[in-house]
Every structure is written in structure tokens, then in C-alpha cells.
Amino acid sequence: MKFLITGKDGQAFLAFADLLHERKEKYVTFGGKELDIPDLKAVCEAVLTHKPEAVFNGAADNDVDKAETDWEQAFLVNGIGPRNLAIVREQEKAWGLCHITNTGFCSHYEWARVVLHLDGWKGNLEPAKKNEFKTAANRPTMSRITSLSLSNKMSLQGWEQATDKFLVEIQDLNSWRKFK
Numbered sequence: 001m002k003f004l005i006t007g008k009d010g011q012a013f014l015a016f017a018d019l020l021h022e023r024k025e026k027y028v029t030f031g032g033k034e035l036d037i038p039d040l041k042a043v044c045e046a047v048l049t050h051k052p053e054a055v056f057n058g059a060a061d062n063d064v065d066k067a068e069t070d071w072e073q074a075f076l077v078n079g080i081g082p083r084n085l086a087i088v089r090e091q092e093k094a095w096g097l098c099h100i101t102n103t104g105f106c107s108h109y110e111w112a113r114v115v116l117h118l119d120g121w122k123g124n125l126e127p128a129k130k131n132e133f134k135t136a137a138n139r140p141t142m143s144r145i146t147s148l149s150l151s152n153k154m155s156l157q158g159w160e161q162a163t164d165k166f167l168v169e170i171q172d173l174n175s176w177r178k179f180k
């Protein structure tokens with residue numbers, strides 16, 4: 001299968017890249033300067049040129065605190081960009097649009113506890129309430145996402161297993177350089 005990938009330097013794609021290499025899949029990648037996903041014409045051109053069978057969208061504006069005052073960029077990248085990919089999907093009828101994440105869910109505290117435990121840390125970790133942190137954006141209490149549309153098509157690993165694997169991988173110098 002041939003993939004078209006956006007957000008080539010982002011964290012999400014770095015994880016996905018290992019899977020593509022493992023399966024010897026073909027793909028073309030784009031950073032934000034090469035393919036600005038809010039630009040519908042550019043998205044159409046990229047898809048028509050490369051004719052992918054599937055698109056992985058790793059492009060995102062994740063700065064939720066900045067988005068409280070400068071919402072336009074977040075809206076363009078997180079709203080209009082995926083809309084453009086969906087429009088091209090409709091025209092091409094070649095691929096679908098779905099969210100992918102590991103199975104299970106955890107709080108930031110639980111995630112930190114697992115990371116520190118796997119790293120051999122023996123200190124005392126105290127949970128904190130979100131209102132103890134002064135941030136511009138009011139985060140939701142629960143923001144779990146699922147991979148419903150893929151759950152019966154592929155086996156996705158749990159977040160603890162994925163965290164363990166990630167920590168092992170970044171101990172390898174090459175993987176660490178790739179991550180940075």
C-alpha cells in the first residue's frame with residue numbers, strides 16, 4: 001500500500017514510521033512547509049501527483065494555550081486541514097479517514113508513574129489537580145480517544161506496552177536522534 005503522510009517531523013509519524021518500515025510499505029512524506037494542509041489546492045495537487053491508497057495525517061497545531069488567544073491557526077490546521085483531506089477522499093474514493101491511538105487510557109499522573117517506574121525511579125510521586133496549574137486553556141476532565149473504526153481490522157497495542165517499547169527505543173542512540 002502507498003501512503004501519503006503529513007506532519008513528517010511530528011511525534012505521531014515517528015511512531016508510525018517504524019510500522020511502515022517493518023511492513024516495507026511505500027510512502028511519501030510532507031512537512032508543513034512542503035504541504036500546508038489548510039490549502040485545499042495544495043492537498044489536491046499532492047494527492048493527484050502521488051496517488052496514495054491511504055493518507056496518514058500527523059499534522060496538528062497542539063498549542064492549546066496559544067489557541068485561546070490565537071485560535072485561527074489551530075482552526076486552520078486542526079479543522080480545515082482534516083476537512084480538506086476528507087474532501088479529497090470523497091473525490092478520489094481511494095482511502096478513508098480515521099483516528100488511531102493505543103488502546104486503554106490513563107491520566108497524566110498515571111502515565112508519569114508508569115514512565116518513572118519503568119525507568120527505575122524510586123521517589124514519591126504526588127497526583128495534582130488540573131486547577132493547580134494556571135493555563136490559558138480549560139482542559140477537559142476526560143479527553144480519551146479511541147480507534148473504533150480500526151479496532152476490528154488491526155490489533156493495536158495498549159498504552160503501557162507502547163510506553164515501555166518507546167522507552168526501550170529511545171535508549172538506542174539512533175532512535176534518540178530520530179526522535180529529536
Ligand SMILES: NC(=O)c1ccc[n+]([C@@H]2O[C@H](COP(=O)([O-])OP(=O)(O)OC[C@H]3O[C@@H](n4cnc5c(N)ncnc54)[C@H](OP(=O)(O)O)[C@@H]3O)[C@@H](O)[C@H]2O)c1
Pocket residue numbers: 006007008009010011012013030031032033035036037038057058059060061062077100101
Ligand atoms: N504524540 C502522540 O502521542 C499522539 C498520540 C495520539 C494522537 N496524536 C495526534 O497526532 C497528531 C499529531 O500530534 P504530534 O504529537 O505528532 O504533534 P507534533 O509533534 O507537534 O507534530 C505536528 C506536525 O504538524 C505539522 N504541521 C503544523 N502545521 C501544519 C500545516 N499547516 N500543514 C501541514 N503540517 C503542519 C508540523 O510540521 P512542521 O513543523 O513541518 O510545520 C509538525 O511536524 C495530533 O492530532 C495528535 O492529537 C498524537
